[in-house]
Amino acid sequence: MKIAQSHGGSGKQARSVIDGLEADVVTLALAYDIDAIAEHAGLLPADWQGRLPNNSSPYTSTIVFLVRKGNPQHIKDWDDLVKPGVAVITPNPKTSGGARWNYLAAWAYADAKFGHDEKQTRAFMTALFKNVPVLDSGARGATTSFVQRGLGDVLLAWENEALMAEQSFGKDDFQIVRPSLSILTEPPVAVIDKVVDRHKTRAEAEEYLKHLYSPEAQELAAKHFYRPTDPAVAAKVKDRFPAMTLVNIADLGGWQKAQQTHFTDGAIFDQIMGAARQ
Amino acid sequence: MFAAALIVLVPISALFLRSAGLTWDQFIAAAFSPRVMASYRLSFGGALIAAVFNVIAGLIVAWVLVRYDFPFRKLVDALVDLPFALPTAVAGVALTALYAPKGVLGKALLSIGIKAAFTPLGVVLAMIFIGLPFVVRTVQPVLQDLEDEHEEAAVSLGADRWQVFTYVILPSILPALVTGFALAFARALGEYGSVIFIAGNMPGVSEIAPLMIVTKLEQYDYAGASAIATVMLVAAFAMLLVINSAQKWHQTRLAGR
Structure with a gap:
């Protein structure tokens, strides 16, 4: 293998996988991209995400803020990002x-803050992207x-990227700020059924993905600043990953809906960018 | 010849086939939305400005390299090829570092009120960088082959230096200049790696057309991406066709004299 x-x-x-790259296993940044492999190439069933624990995400992360040393703009939460003069x-x-x-x-965050009032949430997002x-x-x-x-x-960044930046560039330059509410980022993994069956590698591929949930792999993930899902490992490294209030993608209706509502051409993100430029 | 034609033509016809899956209205919506139109203006306009600049700057560089001897001439000559050899992303990162508000040139430009990186100006600067060697390398050999006798004859007939340049030298190097222009233009138009980092990518302002294609692909909208690519291909082909026919016409006119 x-x-x-x-x-x-x-x-x-x-x-690449859709166009014929013969991957036995994929590990990507969001479930939507694996959904696309299922939808456009039919290489794995649409319900792939239920096949492994935790939505097929052996480790998780979240979105945090990376600010400059001393936090000169006093950034504590999302509200501070929409203030005039703050560059995001x-x-x-x-x-x-x-x-x-x-x-x-x-x-x-905005949705919770404004009690699901979409108009105010959009205004908040427009102010954010103006910055x-x-x-x-x-x-x-x-x-x-x-x-x-x-x-x-x-900088809005994945927590693992932020922790890595903090470590490699030194705490003298940057520090992490954790907002009051963020999202649970789940980078999922999946076996590509049609490819492993052709390669006769299903056993190895499944074993590999199962191994990602084992204590050793979980500790390795934690070492690389991902939040482990194994409770025992998570308990061991809880100092590094402070507890946060996190929503997940299902709370927002799942990836298909989020993509349709926000990111297709002409959807909310494009409208916000249009409004932010005025 | 046939194999070479296949290697070029098959991908291009695949492109047309991909976009053929769209209805006419879908094609218009994908390829001519206001945001995509803005990206065409930046890509074609920027490439045009960069190519015009490169024709002038490239001619001067080639002229100096051929006509003058100075220390490190060989080194400078070799440096001209650097934009060819540099991986485009490396060029992009380097240019951005240079022109960013904190960068050496960016700081200087900012002090006189010009923002370079993350604006359309930054896009043009990157396009100039990658296009310059095309003009230098097409004009240089032609300049080298010009025979001194022609200029000497012109001078002996009473031509001043400007007349020698416009009536003797320029007609000989014009085809090479035009070819250099077309090459620099085409390269700037299709360039992604070295432009994308300095562009800033603000919708409607500093998005290049190739980025719009990537954006569509990122949404798994293959047909929409092909629609934009088709428009770019047809427009670029039309412009190159005009340039080539102008050159043909110029050559027959010269021969007929």
């Missing part, structure tokens, strides 16, 4: 699967803009 790593964006990888760095959710989580975390000076096409580009270009006051 050969493991080929690709660090391209989640959507790009899903398209987040990639374009239309080209970056990971950034869709950033957007939805902000949406979930976004650059829409990088991927998460790595956004991190580079913030860390190396010195652009912006706050």
Whole structure:
């Protein structure tokens, strides 16, 4: 069995599989991209996500803020991001699967804050994206803009990326701020049925994914700053991952609905960007 | 010849087939929405400006390399090819670092009130960077092959330096300049990697057309992406056709004299 790593964006990888790249297993940033493999290529059943525990996500993360040392703009929560003069760095959710989580975390916060009043939630999102000076096409580009270009006051990032940035660039430069409400990001894994059956590798592929839930793999995930789902491992590393109030994608109606409502052409994100430019 | 034609034509016909799945209205909606139109304006307009700039700058560079001897001339000559050799993403990251508000050039430009990175200007700067070698490398050999006798003859007949340039040199290098222009234009139009980091990608302002294709693909909208690609292909082909026929016409006119 050969493991080929690709660090391209989640959507790009899903398209490779749809177009015939013979992957036995995929591990992507969001379930929507694996849904797309099921829908467009029929390589696995549509209900793939129920086959493994925790929505097929062996480890999880969440969306946090990375701010500059000393937090000069006093950013504590989402409300501080819509203030005039605060520059927010987040990639374009239309080209970056990971950034869709950033957007939805902000949406979930506003939705809760305004008691599901969509008009006020949209106004909040418009104010937020008015503060976004650059829409990088991927998460790595956004991190580079913030860390190396010195652009912006706050970077919306996956917690694991933020912890890694904090570790590799030193706590002297950046610190993490955890908002009062965020979203549980679930990067899912799946066996591609039609490919493993052709390759006769189903046993190995399934074993590999099952192993991701084992204590050793869970500790490894924690070491790389993902939140483990195994309760025993999670208890051991709870200092590193403070408890947070998290909504999940099901609370927002699932990926298919979120994609339709927010990210297809002409949907809410495009409308917000239109309004933010005026 | 046949195999080469297949390698080029099969992908292009696949592109048309993909977009053929759309109805006419869907095609219009995908390929001519206001946001996509704005991206065409930036991509075609930016590529045009960059190519015009490169024709002038490229001619000067080629001229200096051929006509003058100076220290490190070989090194400068080799440096011209750098944008060819550099992986496009590397070029993009380097240009962004340079022109960002904190970067060396970005800071200087900002002090006189010009924002370069993350604006359409940044896009044009990146397009200039990648296009310059095309003009230099097409014009340079032609300049090298120009025979001194022609210029000497012109001078002996009483032409001043400007007349020598416009009546003797320019007609000889014009076809090469036009080819260089077309190549630089085509490269700038299709460029993704080196432009995407500096563009800023704000909808309707600094989104290039190739990004609109990627955006559609990211939504698994293959047909919509092909529709935009088809428009770009047809427009680029039309422009190159005009350039080529102009060149043909120019050549026959020269031959007929």
